[in-house]
Amino acid sequence: MKTKLSLLLTFLSxxxxxxxxxxxxxxxxxxxxxxxxxxxxxxxxxxxISKPDxxxxxxxxxxISGEYSKSYSYKMFHYDSTYTDSNKxxxxxxxxxxxSAFPVDVVKNYKENDMTVYHRAPSDGPIFEYEESMNxxxxxxxxxxxxILGYSCFRAxxxxxGRKWNAWFTMDIPLQEGPWKFNGLPGLILKIEDENGDYIFxxxxxxxxxxxILLYDYMYEKSxxxxxxxxxxxAHNDFNAYNKRINPKGSMSIAKRDEVTGKVTFREVGxxxxxxxxxxxxxx
Numbered sequence: 001m002k003t004k005l006s007l008l009l010t011f012l013s014x015x016x017x018x019x020x021x022x023x024x025x026x027x028x029x030x031x032x033x034x035x036x037x038x039x040x041x042x043x044x045x046x047x048x049i050s051k052p053d054x055x056x057x058x059x060x061x062x063x064i065s066g067e068y069s070k071s072y073s074y075k076m077f078h079y080d081s082t083y084t085d086s087n088k089x090x091x092x093x094x095x096x097x098x099x100s101a102f103p104v105d106v107v108k109n110y111k112e113n114d115m116t117v118y119h120r121a122p123s124d125g126p127i128f129e130y131e132e133s134m135n136x137x138x139x140x141x142x143x144x145x146x147x148i149l150g151y152s153c154f155r156a157x158x159x160x161x162g163r164k165w166n167a168w169f170t171m172d173i174p175l176q177e178g179p180w181k182f183n184g185l186p187g188l189i190l191k192i193e194d195e196n197g198d199y200i201f202x203x204x205x206x207x208x209x210x211x212x213i214l215l216y217d218y219m220y221e222k223s224x225x226x227x228x229x230x231x232x233x234x235a236h237n238d239f240n241a242y243n244k245r246i247n248p249k250g251s252m253s254i255a256k257r258d259e260v261t262g263k264v265t266f267r268e269v270g271x272x273x274x275x276x277x278x279x280x281x282x283x284x
Contacts, residue, residue, distance in 0.1 A: 031212045032213040033065035034210050043199075063213045071108075103122075129220035138158055151190060153190055154187075160283075169187040174186065233279065239275045239277045
């Protein structure tokens with residue numbers, strides 16, 4: 001039988017590295033406001049279009065006050081919380097994320113009609129910060145209806161940065177809000193997906209809940225959407241070059257697993273070897 005070898009893991013300086021983000025301390029923060037609603041979405045997304053059966057999952061938390069909202073990954077928050085608690089206890093080894101988290105937080109400022117996006121680059125890369133208008137989406141209303149969580153919802157569509165989106169929103173909750181950057185419909189978005197099914201957000205809970213909306217005090221790198229999109233594309237085009245950029249003294253090895261025997265072997269990546277990573281961004 002012909003042995004098939006598959007690229008599974010990369011290692012940097014003897015530590016496991018995947019295309020995910022390193023956890024950070026959440027000890028330092030400022031309070032943006034107090035939520036009136038907390039909406040939870042189950043998110044599923046496809047990172048590698050050549051492997052359509054490998055779906056990643058996360059929960060996106062949307063905290064809404066009268067002046068601000070914040071959308072963020074619960075999985076990333078959990079990693080950060082675990083890291084912070086371990087750090088306080090003097091631990092030197094921290095658990096690695098078991099799976100990828102959606103690396104984007106979005107804070108919407110209703111008074112200014114803009115949003116600030118915080119995008120974590122893979123591994124120990126920078127956390128980018130950039131601003132955009134909230135008026136990004138040109139929604140087209142339809143007469144189609146569907147019931148979600150007991151709410152009557154209408155369907156709206158839009159084209160946005162390379163994807164066609166279908167959104168289901170309810171006017172029973174007159175909040176022009178949704179997960180991630182989505183906003184601008186005359187009711188809360190309870191479900192939204194792109195036409196390929198690569199990215200899906202399904203609302204699973206809506207709570208009237210008061211809790212602080214926090215912005216963590218990280219070292220953000222000011223940028224723009226265009227610059228961040230280019231940076232992320234370059235990182236995935238050649239992960240070896242990206243690792244050298246963020247850790248010049250590090251080395252990188254590739255692990256291959258024999259699919260018949262299960263044996264794993266390693267080899268060091270050459271200095272100029274290109275190591276691409278699958279990339280299917282939410283904004284193409």
